Amino acid sequence: MTDVRRLCRVVCGRWAWVVVALVVAVAAPLGHHAPRAGAQSRPTDSLDRMDRQALVAAARAEGSVVVYSFTSRIAAVERAFEAAYPGIDMVGFDISSTEQIARIRAEQQAGIFRVDVAYISDAPVVFGELVRRGLLEPYVPPDFANRIPAQYQRPLLANRISTKVLMYNEDANPTGPPVHNLWELTTPRWRGKVITVDPLVRGDYLDLMTEIVLRSDEMERAYRLLFGRPLVLGPGIKTAGEQWIRDLYANGLIVLKSTDAVNAAIGARGQVAPPVGFSTYSDRRDNARRGWALQIANAVVPSPGITFPALLGLVRRAPHPAAARLAITFMLGDDSPTGGPGYEPFYVPGDYATRRDIVPHPDAVPFAQLRAWRIDPVRSFERRQQVADFILRLQ
């Protein structure tokens, strides 16, 4: 081989990569991998209709099921599932909803099919993107179809309703919540004493902020109620909700990475002037074990926060389709009044079962009296990027 030919080869080889990379980059921008429905639909259809016994047999043959879960309670579900179905290994991963979305997107795009079930919140993005693009598919176990209201079956099944609401330390405030109006949190008394998980890191908290912006009329009324004068919006601010968020940040809002960290900060017993903050109502279940005194400030005006569904979706082209369906069925619970071992991790005060036949938890505010706003995933989805960018400007 002459030197010239060798040189050509090497140079071509080198530039080929550059060219390939450029072509790939320009021709196929990220995303938009059309789901391949046809070939897959027939066997899964029959799985969808399969009764429990046949499903268990098929799941046994598959041997394992991989679950992404937005709650660390998946560890308990895993234990119960493996006790109920020996021989089927549940592999649970505790991954925040936001990260699940990024991962499922990337994995599906890369053609990697390793995960079976996504237990996920963040309904606006899940409905608006993952379900719409076919990356997550619904499954409603046949024997539960008439025990769960239709609104919690489509576009994805929800097994419970969760919350992001204003929580306080009841040990330090024995007479009740120290806050009565969300606008109080923007006053000097609460300077540096309000905590939340970063809305730019966890979608549920962005949904909370988005809902506050969407409910600007109520926020405006709440402002007048507290200060006795109409709200004057600051420069560049368009809604009362945005004004509240801006004032909250200006008042030294503390932004943490995880709900657990927020809970510990608000709830730890023995604090003299503990902060308040936004967290999950049902984390009150950990009060005794972890030395916390978390309680919901349900009466706060205009609302303590939001409720949103905890969704169970089949990941497209799940490698263990039968075991995936069995896992979803299991997480809905059994026929006992409290749902039995599969639902036990979620039968706690502050979580509300979607199944009509599970009795409400005695220690929680009844769902009808919970003053939190129910998010509208479609409206939230339209608005949340704008709210996210607004918050990015503040922090």
Add this chain to the structure above:
Amino acid sequence: MALLSAGVGAILCLLVLAPLVRLVAVTLTPDGLRAWQEVAASELSRNLLWRPIVNTLAIGLAVGAGATLLGSALAWLVVLTDVPGRRLIGVLASVPFILPSFAVALAWEAAFRNGRVGGHVGLLQNLGLAVPDWIAWGIVPVVATLIVHYYSLTFALVAAALAAVNADLLEAGAMTGASQARLMGGITLPLVLPAVVAAALLGFAEGVSNFAAPAILGLPVRFHTLSTRLFGAISIGQVERGYVLSVILIAVAGALLLVGTRLGGRRSFAVITGKGSRYARVRLGRWRWPACGAALAICGLTAVAPGVTLLASSFLHQPGAFAGGWTTHYWLGPSSPEIAQGQPGILRNPQVLHAAGTTLGLGAAVAVAATVLGVAVGYCLARSRVRWLTGLIAQLSYLPILLPGIALGAAFIAQFARPLGPLPPLYGTFAILVVAGAAYTLPFASQAGRAAVAQVSTDLEEASLMAGATLPRRFVAIVAPLVARGMLAAAALVFVKIVRDLSLMLLLMTPTTPLLSVVAFRYASEGFVQFANAITTVVVAISVGVTWLARRLQRSTQPWMDHD
């Protein structure tokens, strides 16, 4: 030979160039261009770009300066003075760089955390000391923990340079009547200046690109750097913004390193004599013991204290509080609904054990891949006569040193999340971790490969060539055995670099390929402090143990020790 060079060149292109090209290319798509506009010229820019960039540069400068001062001072003490306990100081001062930077940051948090962000507080606050916010959070602790991490690197570089200073020059100076200060300023300093500048630049580059310290000690008070912003953007799915920030981070780190190398690296001195005897050590007189005490205090606080703090806090019932009592639950305990959401102790947790297996496997795989590639690079550079090709290989094998780990991770996702030519998509596989790890450690491995191959005389190969040996045979029978010892030590250090890495793997890891460092980071950000500290202690133990083994293999790494 030419084929080998071309092959190595092609692999380097695939490993280093292609991900970078792809990263830039993605930012030039319509979505990417919009992201450029949002990042650089919109209402978001101040918080997304400008303030993080100022913080990033401030950290880089402070770490570069601080690590250089501290490391050089200790090196001077150990190499050139009669301070007692030189050997111990020398050993301790090389430990912090072995510790993962997130270990130092977690240890800082375990000690200094205060009530600013609520929740549990650290050891000092629990002992009744009020820790001010500026010590607990933000730029001061970030810089301090990074200096702790990197002064050790400066120490090694400067100590090696000082040990190589020819004593004859100093004696000649002394005979002409120069004072100690003048000897220092006129002879020693200029001779070791290139090493000091190189150390300062490395400290700067590492400070700019580090992720763990600002993530652990800065984010709770909204202190952002480019690396935390880019991680945030990618982890919430704003991939293009993340890529744009990656390109900017690479440009900032790379440009300053290149400029610095130009400014500082020019001067070199031809020392005509052979290596002479060691000049008499500087007598510290009555400062001997105070200097010894100060040096040992610094080394003890930076080399021993972080590990001990982490280990101790992993046994505490309540994070940071001795009063809460001690427990082995976080190491050995079975899953109990009473503690930590039913998470069992790390030695019983299948996911942690899985992560431990993956981590060790990854370290070994990258060590093998990087050393093989390093030897190949070294061989090409030493033997190939195609100049433009050796130039390309030299440049590409050095390039990753300019790339912050987290940005390199982003580039690998950009490149390998989809099929590329005949390659299947690698995202989510073990392979992508190996490939990325090999690229990341390439500068180090090829440096070692170059040095090792340079010691193999061409005479041997020429003799075997005359005897009719082919290239593969020459390589296996002559080169490989002769470079094995040097490369084994390099492989061990690559292994450690990967085992303790967080920034590169953070974005690349998926739950099916868990790694100890990332699992520890997760636990830390979820508030499961003891688990995080326990896992980090394991990583520290592995890193220190393997490095110790490597040092045994490569006794020449501390030449200044031989003279004591």
